[in-house]
Amino acid sequence: MIVVLKKGATKKQIEDVEKRLIELGFKTHPIYGDVKTVIGAIGDKRNINKNKILLMDGVEEIIPIMLPYKLAGKELYKEASVIDVDGVKIGGEQLVVMAGPCAIEGEKEFISVAKKVKQSGASILRGGAYKPRSSPYSFQGLELEGLKIMAAAKKETGLKLVTEVVDTRDVETVDKYVDMLQIGARNMQNFRLLKEVGSGSKPVLLKRGLAATITEWLMAAEYIINEGNEKVILCERGIRTYETATRNTMDISAIPVVKNTSHLPIIADPSHATGHAKYVPQMANAAIAAGADGLIIEVHEDPPNAMSDGEQSLRPNEFGDLMKQLSKIAKAVGRFL
Ligand code: PEP
Ligand code: MN
Numbered sequence: 001m002i003v004v005l006k007k008g009a010t011k012k013q014i015e016d017v018e019k020r021l022i023e024l025g026f027k028t029h030p031i032y033g034d035v036k037t038v039i040g041a042i043g044d045k046r047n048i049n050k051n052k053i054l055l056m057d058g059v060e061e062i063i064p065i066m067l068p069y070k071l072a073g074k075e076l077y078k079e080a081s082v083i084d085v086d087g088v089k090i091g092g093e094q095l096v097v098m099a100g101p102c103a104i105e106g107e108k109e110f111i112s113v114a115k116k117v118k119q120s121g122a123s124i125l126r127g128g129a130y131k132p133r134s135s136p137y138s139f140q141g142l143e144l145e146g147l148k149i150m151a152a153a154k155k156e157t158g159l160k161l162v163t164e165v166v167d168t169r170d171v172e173t174v175d176k177y178v179d180m181l182q183i184g185a186r187n188m189q190n191f192r193l194l195k196e197v198g199s200g201s202k203p204v205l206l207k208r209g210l211a212a213t214i215t216e217w218l219m220a221a222e223y224i225i226n227e228g229n230e231k232v233i234l235c236e237r238g239i240r241t242y243e244t245a246t247r248n249t250m251d252i253s254a255i256p257v258v259k260n261t262s263h264l265p266i267i268a269d270p271s272h273a274t275g276h277a278k279y280v281p282q283m284a285n286a287a288i289a290a291g292a293d294g295l296i297i298e299v300h301e302d303p304p305n306a307m308s309d310g311e312q313s314l315r316p317n318e319f320g321d322l323m324k325q326l327s328k329i330a331k332a333v334g335r336f337l
Helices: 011-023 107-120 144-157 168-177 191-198 214-226 254-261 270-274 277-289 316-332
Strands: 002-005 027-032 037-042 059-063 083-085 088-090 096-100 124-126 160-164 180-183 204-207 232-236 266-268 294-298
Touching: 002 011, 011 027, 011 037, 088 096, 096 107, 096 316, 107 124, 107 144, 107 316, 124 144, 144 160, 144 168, 160 168, 168 180, 168 191, 180 191, 191 214, 204 214, 214 232, 214 254, 232 254, 254 266, 266 277, 270 277, 270 294, 277 294, 277 316, 294 316
Parallel strands: 096 124, 096 294, 124 160, 160 180, 180 204, 204 232, 232 266, 266 294
Antiparallel strands: 002 037, 002 059, 027 037, 083 088
16 A cells, blocks of 8 residues: 655654554555655555554545455556666666677687677677576586676676576676676576566566566566565566567567556567567667667677577677667667667
């Protein structure tokens, strides 16, 4: 529920209300507005007498939160969130493009592609160190060595880093090396993992599950925020449908739906959504036109020999061309790159 305080409520009154809510077993989320303060109270309200709050000094009204995702939804936090990834802001007017190979294969290759995506305008470097592969016989990633390579690439280029974490046991290590932790589609409902990244302070890129509804996805975000980490960025990466022409079906409409119901930023991943490099530019443009706050795109210097996802990876020059097209689309929808 949302406890709305009267205009001009004193600091002491606000503190007393918050204290009472905590005593009644709620987690509190105060939001200090220019005119009024509201306190989001998350917990089981069935057994409390509402008057214990409503009749307190300074309280104006109590509004129930109807959506199941209380913290990820827009009822409590009305303003769109802008999330800071080591200085790169996601969710503002400026679009953020993350790019890099599916997997980190070696330092020389990784730094070389990093320099190229940076030159084309990417601000965050992606690369998998722990790879969630469908086959146990496929390349599983360089793990710790991969993280060290990422850190070296950041030193060399200044790009911020995002990488996937697949296991609760690796969260602490991954957190030390990168600026944003990715929860992959296959782990969107790994609740222990969500809680683990939720108890940290680094931004989390939460990909939509292979067959997850938007509500399930936002409930996964709720798990993270409920642990105290409000820095969640959603990523639409395509869902499973009966269509086989593309690897997944990119749910473009998820972008306006999420914008309508959540304050969290949302980006799109046209690489995993389509599975084919030739469709990536159109879907990247479509996502920006639909209101996405950014993109994550796989780029590889030698796609035929990539150790993972070569077929959907753009070459650096193709990525450069796409960035030029994207600035035109961005301008048309009141954004910029
Ligand atoms: C990835 O980003 O490399 C990845 C494995 O993505 P997803 O979890 O969306 O399949
Ligand atoms: Mn990939």
